Amino acid sequence: MQTLNVALGDRAYPIHIGRGLLGRADLVRAQLKTPRVAIVTNDTVGPLYLGGLRAALEQAGVSVSVVSLPDGEAYKTWETLNRIFDLLLSERCERSTTLIALGGGVVGDMGGFAAACYQRGMPFIQIPTTLLAQVDSSVGGKTAINHPLGKNMIGAFYQPRLVLADIDTLATLPERELAAGLAEVIKYGLIRDPDFLAWLEANLERLRARDPDALMYAIERSCRNKAEVVAADETEQGERALLNLGHTFGHAIETGLGYGEWLHGEAVAAGTMMAAELSRRLGWLAADDVDRIEALFVRAKLPVWGPKLGAARYLALMAHDKKVEAGRLRLVLLHALGRARVYGEAALSEIAAAIEARCR
Ligand SMILES: NC(=O)c1ccc[n+]([C@@H]2O[C@H](COP(=O)([O-])OP(=O)(O)OC[C@H]3O[C@@H](n4cnc5c(N)ncnc54)[C@H](O)[C@@H]3O)[C@@H](O)[C@H]2O)c1
Ligand SMILES: O=C(O)C(=O)C[C@@H](O)[C@H](O)[C@H](O)COP(=O)(O)O
Numbered sequence: 383m384q385t386l387n388v389a390l391g392d393r394a395y396p397i398h399i400g401r402g403l404l405g406r407a408d409l410v411r412a413q414l415k416t417p418r419v420a421i422v423t424n425d426t427v428g429p430l431y432l433g434g435l436r437a438a439l440e441q442a443g444v445s446v447s448v449v450s451l452p453d454g455e456a457y458k459t460w461e462t463l464n465r466i467f468d469l470l471l472s473e474r475c476e477r478s479t480t481l482i483a484l485g486g487g488v489v490g491d492m493g494g495f496a497a498a499c500y501q502r503g504m505p506f507i508q509i510p511t512t513l514l515a516q517v518d519s520s521v522g523g524k525t526a527i528n529h530p531l532g533k534n535m536i537g538a539f540y541q542p543r544l545v546l547a548d549i550d551t552l553a554t555l556p557e558r559e560l561a562a563g564l565a566e567v568i569k570y571g572l573i574r575d576p577d578f579l580a581w582l583e584a585n586l587e588r589l590r591a592r593d594p595d596a597l598m599y600a601i602e603r604s605c606r607n608k609a610e611v612v613a614a615d616e617t618e619q620g621e622r623a624l625l626n627l628g629h630t631f632g633h634a635i636e637t638g639l640g641y642g643e644w645l646h647g648e649a650v651a652a653g654t655m656m657a658a659e660l661s662r663r664l665g666w667l668a669a670d671d672v673d674r675i676e677a678l679f680v681r682a683k684l685p686v687w688g689p690k691l692g693a694a695r696y697l698a699l700m701a702h703d704k705k706v707e708a709g710r711l712r713l714v715l716l717h718a719l720g721r722a723r724v725y726g727e728a729a730l731s732e733i734a735a736a737i738e739a740r741c742r
């Protein structure tokens with residue numbers, strides 16, 4: 383097991399990454415205020431992993447309540463969120479009860495938001511079971527639900543007390559979901575870690591084959607990158623926005639197509655190609671750099687072209703982006719491979735041209 387720390391003062395928390403961690407009730411127990419948890423999972427992950435976690439916790443003297451949500455991005459809504467509150471209230475969960483999110487990023491984002499709201503805040507633990515959730519969504523405290531007009535529009539910053547990433551759970555993850563997780567892994571290389579980018583170029587097939595050593599290394603290095611950024615800028619006043627590479631375009635794809643048709647990681651990959659194309663048009667990236675990013679995404683089995691929604695529709699959707707200031711789009715672009723910046727001066731016509739150039 384490897385342990386990292388998210389250095390947030392008196393709200394600092396550990397990220398444990400390793401094998402067999404779902405059975406390590408001691409790690410969870412150590413973080414509980416009272417021996418009582420409410421587990422939020424979904425109808426796919428529950429049948430796979432809830433039994434083992436629940437048995438280990440109960441054996442450690444922890445009483446467990448459970449709610450299983452319908453599976454999918456389309457259910458990241460108010461209605462589904464209410465099902466968590468229904469459980470918490472009907473089971474008389476207290477402010478000291480700990481909410482555990484067991485699942486991918488959808489369960490984690492909704493579970494975290496419920497924890498932030500219930501009785502104005504209850505302790506929260508992330509047990510991520512997708513690659514994407516293990517490298518990104520379980521760390522850093524962004525929690526949210528979607529709105530038909532925009533992705534993650536209603537939410538809160540609310541940090542977990544513990545992240546427990548058991549890489550054994552990745553054995554059952556569908557190929558397409560593994561690829562979606564790789565999009566966020568590659569993101570860290572592109573925005574701030576060129577050595578990791580080179581490692582990914584050399585080891586991508588090992589990750590696709592789920593080599594445990596390669597997965598451990600990539601998850602640990604991704605979490606290290608994310609923990610550093612979050613510790614420096616918890617609420618995205620500056621540097622944290624770089625974690626949004628590809629997301630302004632990508633969220634437009636997800637919202638424009640109706641949540642769930644494209645996976646989040648797929649939309650981020652196509653969106654990153656749009657950001658790279660715009661960076662090339664601004665003279666920051668060479669055509670070879672753009673080709674290098676594209677080649678890595680192709681090897682990861684990720685889309686490198688966006689859907690043809692029309693640039694006007696993309697721009698209308700992108701106007702809801704959370705980084706917009708005084709009505710102006712601020713995009714995360716690449717100055718070089720491994721170096722990102724936020725840029726608010728691109729002309730709309732130039733952004734539109736980059737979008738059109740990357741749609742098929
Ligand atoms: N909070 C953040 O910082 C942050 C970061 C990145 C993404 N996100 C959000 O995370 C969500 C995407 O997360 P995701 O990619 O994990 O999607 P997801 O939560 O929908 O999970 C993907 C699919 O895999 C299934 N699944 C989960 N674990 C499994 C396992 N071990 N074996 C088999 N199937 C399993 C799920 O039931 C689901 O069908 C999006 O809503 C995105 O906006 C949030
Ligand atoms: O943690 C962050 O900060 C991120 O931006 C990580 C992203 O991968 C993630 O998809 C996040 O939810 C997007 O944030 P949003 O603020 O644009 O909704």
Ligand SMILES: [Zn+2]
Binds near residue numbers: 518566646650
């Ligand atoms: Zn993301």
